Amino acid sequence: xxxxxxxxxxxxxxxxxxxxxxxxxxxxxxxxxxxxxxxxxxxxxxxxxxxxxxxxxxxxxxxxxxxxxxxxxxxxxxxxxxxxxxxxxxxxxxxxxxx
Amino acid sequence: xxxxxxxxxxxxxxxxxxxxxxxxxxxxxxxxxxxxxxxxxxxxxxxxxxxxxxxxxxxxxxxxxxxxxxxxxxxxxxxxxxxxxxxxxxxxxxxxxxxxxxxxxxxxxxxxxxxxxxxxxxxxxxxxxxxxxxxxxxxxxxxxxxxxxxxxxxxxxxxxxxxxxxxxxxxxxxxxxxxxxxxxxxxxxxxxxxxxxxxxxxxxxxxxxxxxxxxxxxxxxxxxxxxxxxxxxxxxxxxxxxxxxxxxxxxxxxxxxxxxxxxxxxxxxxxxxxxxxxxxxxxxxxxxxxxxxxxxxxxxxxxxxxxxxxxxxxxxxxxxxxxxxxxxxxxxxxxxxxxxxxxxxxxxxxxxxxxxxxxxxxxxxxxxxxxxxxxxxxxxxxxxxxxxxxxxxxxxxxxxxxxxxxxxxxxxxxxxxxxxxxxxxxx
Numbered sequence: 001x002x003x004x005x006x007x008x009x010x011x012x013x014x015x016x017x018x019x020x021x022x023x024x025x026x027x028x029x030x031x032x033x034x035x036x037x038x039x040x041x042x043x044x045x046x047x048x049x050x051x052x053x054x055x056x057x058x059x060x061x062x063x064x065x066x067x068x069x070x071x072x073x074x075x076x077x078x079x080x081x082x083x084x085x086x087x088x089x090x091x092x093x094x095x096x097x098x099x
Numbered sequence: 100x101x102x103x104x105x106x107x108x109x110x111x112x113x114x115x116x117x118x119x120x121x122x123x124x125x126x127x128x129x130x131x132x133x134x135x136x137x138x139x140x141x142x143x144x145x146x147x148x149x150x151x152x153x154x155x156x157x158x159x160x161x162x163x164x165x166x167x168x169x170x171x172x173x174x175x176x177x178x179x180x181x182x183x184x185x186x187x188x189x190x191x192x193x194x195x196x197x198x199x200x201x202x203x204x205x206x207x208x209x210x211x212x213x214x215x216x217x218x219x220x221x222x223x224x225x226x227x228x229x230x231x232x233x234x235x236x237x238x239x240x241x242x243x244x245x246x247x248x249x250x251x252x253x254x255x256x257x258x259x260x261x262x263x264x265x266x267x268x269x270x271x272x273x274x275x276x277x278x279x280x281x282x283x284x285x286x287x288x289x290x291x292x293x294x295x296x297x298x299x300x301x302x303x304x305x306x307x308x309x310x311x312x313x314x315x316x317x318x319x320x321x322x323x324x325x326x327x328x329x330x331x332x333x334x335x336x337x338x339x340x341x342x343x344x345x346x347x348x349x350x351x352x353x354x355x356x357x358x359x360x361x362x363x364x365x366x367x368x369x370x371x372x373x374x375x376x377x378x379x380x381x382x383x384x385x386x387x388x389x390x391x392x393x394x395x396x397x398x399x400x401x402x403x404x405x406x407x408x409x410x411x412x413x414x415x416x417x418x419x420x421x422x423x424x425x426x427x428x429x430x431x432x433x434x435x436x437x438x439x440x441x442x443x444x445x446x447x448x449x450x451x452x453x454x455x456x457x458x459x460x461x462x463x464x465x466x467x468x469x470x471x472x473x474x475x476x477x478x479x480x481x482x483x484x485x486x487x488x489x490x491x492x493x494x495x496x497x498x499x500x501x502x503x504x505x506x507x508x509x510x511x512x513x514x515x516x517x518x519x520x521x522x523x524x525x526x
Contacts (some may be wrong), residue, residue: 007386007479008479008480009481014332043316046393059388060391065391069329071274076223
């Protein structure tokens with residue numbers, strides 16, 4: 001998985017970007033579901049998961065793009081830290097699948 | 100009662116690309132546009148009068164929407180109708196409103212209101228001196244009118260406390276007054292009457308499939324538990340077009356009467372709202388993972404960007420925007436059999452002497468900017484810095500609305516041309 005960067009359209013640290021390698025793409029949905037993220041996807045081309053804290057992971061299976069959306073009421077100073085925490089949760093969810 | 104009440108009543112004039120809820124014309128806009136449009140009116144008229152005009156426009160348009168929905172949902176008594184209003188506010192992406200009202204007025208509390216939350220997000224260090232949620236004030240007045248079956252435009256409402264003033268929440272006070280002079284409701288029939296014959300677009304084979312995809316996607320959009328809609332990385336609302344149109348044209352009419360020298364400035368600001376809309380909303384949509392999954396990442400090809408902009412405009416309910424001519428970096432001609440502006444203007448203001456689709460004019464220029472000056476393959480960030488670079492440095496384009504349904508033409512047509520001696524290069 002690529003390093004976490006601010007995504008296009010990111011203002012005040014709300015939108016962050018990751019990219020998943022092709023061999024991991026097929027596993028993210030089940031990994032997040034198993035880790036307790038709520039699947040609220042409206043279409044299969046764009047998967048959308050929400051955590052209990054209100055953060056979102058929007059995932060494009062066809063390209064492997066992941067966008068982390070930090071919950072909009074999170075204080076600005078905490079947003080970057082939250083994004084890294086969500087990234088760690090994604091990595092842990094994928095690792096739990098293989099581990 | 101839940102938000103399906105709103106989503107089930109969504110409809111559209113598919114060919115003309117206008118959206119409705121319960122046959123009341125509506126349009127999707129993002130928080131950047133919503134704040135800018137309101138601010139345009141306040142800048143033109145001052146905060147006091149601007150707030151009155153915005154409140155009255157919201158009251159009128161939401162009275163029509165809430166009464167139509169109450170009839171369709173079979174909400175007969177005041178309790179049911181106020182509950183319906185709470186659900187509708189959330190379904191439209193306006194936030195959460197709780198009512199403590201009777202037929203003589205009362206109060207309402209607003210939490211996570213679209214405009215207040217958007218203001219704090221966009222301008223965190225700017226403390227306002229006036230409340231920001233005139234839209235919700237008008238909504239509260241309309242909810243009271245519909246709940247207690249009062250005459251249209253008879254309830255007054257003001258926001259007394261506001262998050263953007265540093266208060267803990269937004270608080271509204273409503274009281275019964277004398278009904279304002281009646282206006283004709285804007286419904287689907289008025290839109291159908293104004294819309295001209297269909298226009299054929301270049302790239303139609305590319306545009307329409309994207310429209311259908313986006314329509315399917317936006318049809319299921321609803322507010323979260325706080326009543327905010329977050330989509331494409333933006334806060335989104337679906338509001339009656341009468342709200343936007345009435346505040347813009349009421350403000351212009353007032354200025355024509357009191358300060359005619361300021362009218363061109365106001366019109367320029369209304370055009371700039373079109374820049375804000377296309378840059379922020381269209382740009383963010385095209386840069387979003389939703390777009391990448393549904394349509395494909397932008398390629399930067401002229402045809403790809405043009406088709407995307409036409410499709411987004413149509414799916415949001417701005418009208419059937421069509422490309423009738425494009426010369427790369429030189430000239431763009433857009434036509435629409437009507438816009439949401441020109442379906443309103445003739446029925447309220449009469450036949451215009453000059454073209455009146457200021458948002459469409461600005462949007463056409465901004466479309467040209469996205470096509471000719473944005474480096475899509477470099478993954479641009481649609482932030483204030485890029486906006487300033489593109490729009491505040493003296494744009495190379497001139498723009499003229501050569502035809503307008505508001506003045507009796509069969510279509511609205513905007514021509515964007517590269518100014519003589521100018522280049523599209525960004526230093």
